[in-house]
Amino acid sequence: MEQRTVGRSGLRVSRIGLATHTWGSRTDTETAAAQLIAFTEAGGTLVDTSPSYSGGAAQRILADLLGDLVSRDELVLCVGAGQVPYLPAVPAGGEPPMPEQARVTVDCSRRTLLRQLDRTLLELGTDHLDLWQVTAWDTATPLDEIAETLQYAIRSGRVRYAGVRGFTAWQLASLAARTPVTAVQTPYSLLSRGAEDDTVPAATHHGAGIVATAPLAAGILTGKYRDGVPADSRAADEATAAEIRGRLDDDRATAVVDALVTAADGLATSPLAVALAWVRDRPGVASMFVGARDMGQLTGVLAAETLELPRAIAAALDDVSSTP
Numbered sequence: 001m002e003q004r005t006v007g008r009s010g011l012r013v014s015r016i017g018l019a020t021h022t023w024g025s026r027t028d029t030e031t032a033a034a035q036l037i038a039f040t041e042a043g044g045t046l047v048d049t050s051p052s053y054s055g056g057a058a059q060r061i062l063a064d065l066l067g068d069l070v071s072r073d074e075l076v077l078c079v080g081a082g083q084v085p086y087l088p089a090v091p092a093g094g095e096p097p098m099p100e101q102a103r104v105t106v107d108c109s110r111r112t113l114l115r116q117l118d119r120t121l122l123e124l125g126t127d128h129l130d131l132w133q134v135t136a137w138d139t140a141t142p143l144d145e146i147a148e149t150l151q152y153a154i155r156s157g158r159v160r161y162a163g164v165r166g167f168t169a170w171q172l173a174s175l176a177a178r179t180p181v182t183a184v185q186t187p188y189s190l191l192s193r194g195a196e197d198d199t200v201p202a203a204t205h206h207g208a209g210i211v212a213t214a215p216l217a218a219g220i221l222t223g224k225y226r227d228g229v230p231a232d233s234r235a236a237d238e239a240t241a242a243e244i245r246g247r248l249d250d251d252r253a254t255a256v257v258d259a260l261v262t263a264a265d266g267l268a269t270s271p272l273a274v275a276l277a278w279v280r281d282r283p284g285v286a287s288m289f290v291g292a293r294d295m296g297q298l299t300g301v302l303a304a305e306t307l308e309l310p311r312a313i314a315a316a317l318d319d320v321s322s323t324p
Contacts, residue, residue, distance in 0.1 A: 001043030001305050006286040007209035009182045011131065011161050013076050015280055016305055017046035017211065019291035024057025026293045032061050033069055035298050040070050042302045048289050050080035050135065051116055052104045063123045072126050078183075078211075080135035080165055081116040082108040108138035110149045117153060131183055133163040137171050147178035163208070169198035176206040183286065188212035188279055190221055190256050190321040200284045209286030212279050216290065220253060221275035222300075223261050252321070259320045263313045273304035278317050281309060 001014045018039045023032045036047075049059045059079075066072050083104040113134070121127065132153060134146060153159040163183030164172060172184055184203045186195045192214065203210055216222055260271035267274065279288050292298035 001045075003045070004286050005209070006131075006161070006183050006211075007203070008207035009161060009209070011076070011182060013046040013287045014044045015287050016044060016276070016301065017048055017078070017287045017289040018044055019213075019289040020047065020049045020058045020062055021053045022058075022291050022293055023049075023061045024054035029061050029064070031294055033065055034295050035292060036062075036065050036070055038295065038298060038302065040074055042305065044302075045074065045076045046078060046287050046289075047075050048078045048080075050083070051120060052080065052083040052135070059120065059123060063125060066124060066126070072124075076130040077124070077126070078131040078133065078163075079120055079129050080133045081113050081120070082106060082135045082138065084112065084116075106136040106138050106140075108134055108136070108141045108146050110145055113146070113149050114153070117158060121158060128157060129159050131161050131163055132159040133165050133183065133185060134167075134175075135165045137167060143174055144178060147175060150179050163211075165213075167199075169202035172199065172202050172208070173206065176208070181206060181208045183211050184208045185211045185213055185289070187214045188282070188285070188288070189215045189217045190260070190275055190278060190317060191217040191253055193321060193323070196282075200282075204284050210282075210284045212282075212285055212288035215276055215279040215288045216272060217253075217275075221257065221260060221271060223257055223264075223271040226257060226261070252323070256317075256321050259317055263317065267307070267310075267313070269307055270300055270303070272300050273307045274309065274313070274317075276301065276304035277307045277309040278314060280304070281314065 001016060003012045004015050005012055018035065020032070047062070049062050051059050053059060084107050117132065120129065134150070138146070150162040154162060161182040162179065163185065164175060164181060165185040167175070167184065172181065175181055184199060186199050188195045188210065189212070195210070200210055257271065260274050263274045264271045276288065276290065279285060290301045292301055
């Protein structure tokens with residue numbers, strides 16, 4: 001798998017990253033192990049986790065796999081901090097909540113960030129994280145405190161590079177004026193191109209690389225919803241159905257998916273591969289995180305690595321996905 005530098009830093013990552021947010025909820029430990037092995041054997045290095053994923057279960061699963069299945073030195077570990085998971089209270093005589101029922105609150109104070117960092121290092125059995133990201137804008141914590149905490153973590157040797165997730169352009173610029181920001185994690189797909197208006201230019205100006213999230217728009221861009229809603233899909237899940245089904249009724253989404261299917265047929269590949277290749281090749285994008293519920297999905301994701309998208313097809317997709 002091709003490696004890229006992130007922004008104007010020396011950090012090198014695989015241009016496809018493995019997201020673990022489904023581990024411990026929709027993806028069991030055995031499948032997670034198979035995914036990690038397949039990903040690294042394909043040359044993948046960038047792996048994303050967080051103490052907030054699946055109520056902390058995802059990070060614990062990754063910790064169990066490091067060393068036994070994959071050497072820590074083979075991976076570029078990207079970990080988020082600043083969101084504190086908690087599970088709903090258990091009613092008297094009720095069943096304990098499942099990891100997927102976990103909710104999070106935002107707390108980017110020095111105390112919480114460093115506490116999460118120390119616990120993550122201990123749990124993962126490593127002395128450093130390659131990329132440590134503040135995962136949300138915290139209106140209750142002074143920005144100078146957050147910047148100083150990131151600087152301290154790097155100076156102490158426990159973190160190599162710092163980044164942010166879900167920040168707007170002005171929020172990124174405000175933090176970057178106080179401390180270097182290496183990576184900006186933001187939603188980016190053929191159905192979500194808002195980052196091109198401000199976040200991508202701001203990241204480029206401040207020397208940060210873009211790490212795209214949700215490049216398949218919750219599975220819509222795989223084309224699996226063209227003939228209805230599969231029973232095992234996220235659109236069939238009550239917790240996520242409303243948002244996904246609302247986008248399925250959008251004329252622009254229909255046009256984009258139709259264009260993807262046409263392009264995939266012409267290239268003898270899948271709509272999934274075409275959608276990922278389009279994001280991968282966008283200016284400023286260093287990598288993208290893709291989550292897979294099972295091995296079949298991951299196999300399709302990894303196949304996108306070898307796809308070279310012709311300029312004419314990329315331009316056609318640009319046109320059909322652009323907003324008026």
